Amino acid sequence: MRDIAYQVPMxxxxxxxxxPEDDRSWVFERTDHLLKSGDPYGKYTEDDRLGLQTEVFEYAQRITADKRAxxxxxxxxxxAEQLDGFELEMFFxxxxxxxxxxxxxxxxMGLIALLDHPDQLAELRANPELSPSAAxxxxxxxxxxxxxGRTATRDVTIGGQDLKAGDRVVFWHPSGNRDETVFQDTFHFDIHRSPNPHIAFGGxxxxxxxxxxxAHKEIRxxxxxVVAGYDIELAAPPVWTGSGPVHNVGISIDSLPVRVTART
Known part of the structure; x- marks a missing residue:
């Protein structure tokens, strides 16, 4: 997790x-802690959260000044040419x-799924052209x-449910991605699934x-x-973030210990 899945997107x-490369660990350590501060069972206080946010905002101000100069x-x-102040801080x-x-x-989570389905892992290794559908x-x-979350701006009916202007709506991605009216065998992991109108990126x-x-390119x-270059097996169960697999953004894992052997 920390050696591959964390490093590439960061x-x-x-x-x-x-x-700048020298600043990256500092920045992403703070954004990680900021995410974890939303865990109601975690160790962070509201003061901790505000302190982390202030540090990130101050860094955004410094990097903005540097880019302008x-x-x-x-x-x-x-x-930095188009935005200013709080907009830039929040965008950062x-x-x-x-x-x-x-x-x-x-x-x-994708590696866990492939390790849980070794037949599909082997098939992806033999047929790398499957990587887009696997992703x-x-x-x-x-x-x-x-x-x-969304707020209805007017009276509307969605999926047979009547909503009034001002009603709050919660959009659950895992539920939509297992909608039996859209997907067959919704709880079956299948790298061949086509079509695959998932809503992981929104609706x-x-x-x-x-x-x-x-994100799609990174996963591919x-x-x-990893699949082509190494034989992989779990070395220990995943370590979930905070009090469990779900935090204020989504499903989160702190570490996934694996044993890897270079393929020859």
């Missing part, structure tokens, strides 16, 4: 944002968390983002994951590389 999104070919230089927090946390959990099934199966429209293409490339 460095890629940091490259895109323009976070020394423009570079990266996303943050462009954003969004990109640094959403660009790493969910993808690394999808990667880890989609990993996203459906893992549903790394648990929920999103479409304007409210869709900004990094969907990047990591799975292709």
């Amino acid at each position: 460095h890629l999104i940091a490259d895109i944002i323009g976070i 020394n423009p570079a070919d990266d996303v943050w230089t462009k954003l 927090l969004l990109l640094s968390i959403a660009g790493s946390e969910t993808t690394r959990n999808a990667l880890t 989609d099934e990993i996203l459906r199966w893992s549903s790394p983002v648990l929920i999103f 479409g429209g304007v409210h869709y994951c900004l990094g969907a293409n990047l 490339v990591v799975m292709e590389s």
Whole structure:
């Protein structure tokens, strides 16, 4: 987990944002703790959460000032030209968390699924062209983002349910990704599943994951590389984040100990 699934998304999104390499561990350690601070059974207090958020916001201000003084070919230089103040601070927090946390959990849950289905692991190894459909099934199966909330802006009927303007709606990704009216054998992991209209990135429209293409590519490339290059087996059960597998963003794993042997 820490050696592969954590590292790849962290460095890629940091490259895109323009976070200097020497700062990356510091930044992502704080965003990790900030996520864990939402665990009601965890060790963090509200003061801890606010302190972590302040540290991240202050870093966002420093990197913004640096990019404005020394423009570079990266996303943050462009954003610093268009946004200011709190918008930039929140955008930095969004990109640094959403660009790493969910993808690394999808990667880890995907490896667990493949190890639980050794026949499909062997098939993916023999047929790397299956990696795009395997990535989609990993996203459906893992549903790394648990929920999103929305507020109805007008009276509307959705799925036979009447909603009034102002009603709050909770969107459960794992439930939608196991909808029996959409998917066959919903609780069966299947790298051949097609079509696979999963909603791991959202339900479409304007409210869709900004990094969907990047996350899908990361899952494909990591799975292709790991599956092709190594024999893998679990060394111990996964260690879930905080008090359990679910926190305020989604399903989260702290570590997945595995034994790997290079294939010859």
